[in-house]
Amino acid sequence: MHFSKTYSQLLLTLPPELRENAIQYRQLKRLINQLVQELSSLGLSPTVLQQLLEQQNPTSLTAQIEEIRQQCDRVSDCDGDHQRHATVVYEFIGTSSHIEPRLRLSIKHPTDATDIASGHTTTSDSILEALQLHSQTLESNKALVDICYSSTNTHDLIIPLRSDTAFFQLLNTALASLAEHLNTVHGGFTSTLQSLAYAISATARPTSSSARSFSTYSMAISNAATLRPSSGSRNTDLYSWREIFQMYVESEIFESVGERTRGERSVEETETRMKQFEKRMQEKRNKLKLAGSKDALDVFMRMNFFILDLKRFQFANAEATRKILKKHTKRTALPLPSYLLPLWNGPLPASPPSTELALSPWQSPVSLPRLLVQAIGEILLPIVPHVDDYSCLICTSLAFKPIRLACGHLFCVRCLVKLQKLGKANCPICRAPTVLKADRTNVDYALLNFMADWFPLESRVKLSTNEREAAKEELEELGLSGGCRVM
Amino acid sequence: MALPKRIIKETERLVADPAPGITAAPHEDNLRYFDVTIQGPDGSPFQQGVFHLELFLPEEYPMSPPKVRFLTKIYHPNIDKLGRICLDILKDKWSPALQIRTVLLSIQALLSAPNPDDPLATDVAKHYKEDEKDAQRVSREWTEKYASK
Numbered sequence: 001m002h003f004s005k006t007y008s009q010l011l012l013t014l015p016p017e018l019r020e021n022a023i024q025y026r027q028l029k030r031l032i033n034q035l036v037q038e039l040s041s042l043g044l045s046p047t048v049l050q051q052l053l054e055q056q057n058p059t060s061l062t063a064q065i066e067e068i069r070q071q072c073d074r075v076s077d078c079d080g081d082h083q084r085h086a087t088v089v090y091e092f093i094g095t096s097s098h099i100e101p102r103l104r105l106s107i108k109h110p111t112d113a114t115d116i117a118s119g120h121t122t123t124s125d126s127i128l129e130a131l132q133l134h135s136q137t138l139e140s141n142k143a144l145v146d147i148c149y150s151s152t153n154t155h156d157l158i159i160p161l162r163s164d165t166a167f168f169q170l171l172n173t174a175l176a177s178l179a180e181h182l183n184t185v186h187g188g189f190t191s192t193l194q195s196l197a198y199a200i201s202a203t204a205r206p207t208s209s210s211a212r213s214f215s216t217y218s219m220a221i222s223n224a225a226t227l228r229p230s231s232g233s234r235n236t237d238l239y240s241w242r243e244i245f246q247m248y249v250e251s252e253i254f255e256s257v258g259e260r261t262r263g264e265r266s267v268e269e270t271e272t273r274m275k276q277f278e279k280r281m282q283e284k285r286n287k288l289k290l291a292g293s294k295d296a297l298d299v300f301m302r303m304n305f306f307i308l309d310l311k312r313f314q315f316a317n318a319e320a321t322r323k324i325l326k327k328h329t330k331r332t333a334l335p336l337p338s339y340l341l342p343l344w345n346g347p348l349p350a351s352p353p354s355t356e357l358a359l360s361p362w363q364s365p366v367s368l369p370r371l372l373v374q375a376i377g378e379i380l381l382p383i384v385p386h387v388d389d390y391s392c393l394i395c396t397s398l399a400f401k402p403i404r405l406a407c408g409h410l411f412c413v414r415c416l417v418k419l420q421k422l423g424k425a426n427c428p429i430c431r432a433p434t435v436l437k438a439d440r441t442n443v444d445y446a447l448l449n450f451m452a453d454w455f456p457l458e459s460r461v462k463l464s465t466n467e468r469e470a471a472k473e474e475l476e477e478l479g480l481s482g483g484c485r486v487m
Numbered sequence: 488m489a490l491p492k493r494i495i496k497e498t499e500r501l502v503a504d505p506a507p508g509i510t511a512a513p514h515e516d517n518l519r520y521f522d523v524t525i526q527g528p529d530g531s532p533f534q535q536g537v538f539h540l541e542l543f544l545p546e547e548y549p550m551s552p553p554k555v556r557f558l559t560k561i562y563h564p565n566i567d568k569l570g571r572i573c574l575d576i577l578k579d580k581w582s583p584a585l586q587i588r589t590v591l592l593s594i595q596a597l598l599s600a601p602n603p604d605d606p607l608a609t610d611v612a613k614h615y616k617e618d619e620k621d622a623q624r625v626s627r628e629w630t631e632k633y634a635s636k
Contacts, residue, residue: 258504394549394583396493415583422550428584 003323004029010316015306018313021181023174023320031170032324032331034163039332042159044088044103049333052088090334099172101164101334105157167328171321178317182368185310189303189372193379196299203293204241204384206453237293239457242384244284244297249381251277254307254373264370267315274308303376311369385454390447394428397465398458400451404444407432413443414466490518494544497587509591511542519544523555523591527634528599532626533561536634540570540594542587552581553590562622562629564603564612572597573607 392399392412399412508526523540527533557570565573606612614622
């Protein structure tokens with residue numbers, strides 16, 4: 001299937017506001033055809049151009065282009081190659097908003113009679129002769145071509161390419177309006193994200209926090225040993241949201257965090273993972289207790305599907321840009337200047353010089369879909385604290401009750417007691433000699449409070465595990481281990 | 488005896504998201520016993536080699552370090568004939584904040600940076616100190632002979 005067909009079919013599956021801002025592949029293609037006609041009418045059909053350009057070393061050609069771009073009126077001479085009587089340079093003038101491509105033909109009139117007499121006529125020379133004849137007719141038409149005589153026996157023909165100007169104009173405008181649109185999209189997404197964040201905060205709030213807000217734990221009123229966190233989980237979807245976010249993170253829909261596969265996922269891979277995640281969420285949705293939670297989950301899913309659409313759109317658009325430029329080169333035989341090439345390789349961090357096309361959204365190192373995924377990670381996910389951020393590094397359970405060592409590192413009371421019994425003096429994380437100095441005053445009550453609120457189930461489980469373990473240890477120390485168990 | 492949560496978590500991650508050049512899989516009948524392979528690091532005499540190790544988590548783990556031993560013969564100043572490894576974090580510098588993963592990465596790093604000043608295999612260390620080039624040649628030979636894939 002032709003790309004233009006695939007492309008328009010793909011665009012049909014995307015939301016209309018994205019579709020409207022896509023690259024107009026067909027129109028651009030039409031302009032290329034016009035350009036080819038325009039060139040042919042000048043006697044510069046692709047084959048002719050091809051041969052003319054092949055005479056010149058491609059690397060020196062790019063150098064020439066760069067040089068000429070800077071000093072427009074300096075004519076590059078043909079490094080003393082007597083056989084070469086003409087050169088063609090495809091050059092760009094204009095500003096970032098308005099680019100005018102044109103052809104510069106430098107034709108050297110043979111001055112030496114001997115040169116002609118020696119019969120240095122090759123095929124390309126004969127083409128050039130034809131061209132020279134043609135150029136004389138062009139010369140008569142002053143409106144179309146600028147001629148400047150740079151020296152006595154060389155003159156330059158400058159042929160503005162109208163269809164090509166239109167081509168770059170269209171491409172440039174499309175990319176600029178796209179950049180603007182994506183900016184709006186970004187803004188809209190961020191504000192939706194903010195209101196979703198409020199909605200989720202409201203439905204995932206721990207039940208106990210309002211009841212306890214004026215009676216925080218302190219050493220004076222609470223004997224840590226008798227503390228029992230409330231059972232929680234009534235009238236809140238705290239645990240459901242935690243599970244949803246956990247599943248979301250583990251699904252690694254848009255990006256992989258695996259040690260061997262780190263990075264952005266392909267469009268196909270993202271699609272598959274998104275579908276799997278959606279399926280799992282359908283089950284989860286029924287377990288949500290509050291109506292507000294269900295609505296919020298729907299919004300959350302829509303936002304992720306939107307990112308997926310944006311990702312597909314970005315891919316299609318980049319592909320269309322790449323293909324159309326490739327077609328441009330292939331059909332006209334005109335080499336594209338090197339500063340346009342970054343387009344071909346997708347988003348590159350290199351920022352183009354100020355006079356270039358406005359391609360910023362595709363050239364910035366971070367693509368928009370990626371930026372939006374990051375925003376979800378920064379704004380939404382931290383609403384529900386994750387147990388891994390509050391777990392003891394030694395037992396990997398919730399660090400309950402939390403002991404903060406003088407060096408600042410956090411462990412659960414159970415693991416700290418074990419370390420002390422073994423006589424280990426140094427902090428397991430930083431090796432500072434803080435372990436044996438720890439006592440009751442090292443309990444982090446603010447954090448203990450927080451954990452009891454946000455992790456009511458985990459704290460209860462951990463507390464009873466701690467007690468069971470401690471009791472068993474005590475028996476063992478008394479020499480009653482093994483078969484004689486009181487519990 | 489139930490397996491502690493920490494060991495279960497570590498095992499899951501080792502299998503699901505292995506560190507580059509390292510594999511570790513627990514025995515079905517003893518979940519505290521792991522079959523380990525470490526690829527010789529590029530740029531070391533052990534490059535291209537795949538070394539087999541055994542790793543055992545004692546009852547006290549993570550309060551005491553895992554026991555690790557090379558099963559593949561290796562010519563290295565800090566690894567002896569029996570495959571025992573001289574590495575501080577496996578002995579007095581052990582910390583319960585370290586993990587199976589970090590231990591194996593340290594061993595992989597030890598292959599890149601032999602330390603003949605703190606030897607376990609004294610003859611190999613002597614060789615490395617007196618003629619490093621020749622010692623590396625032997626290490627390469629052994630790698631090819633005993634640790635090829």
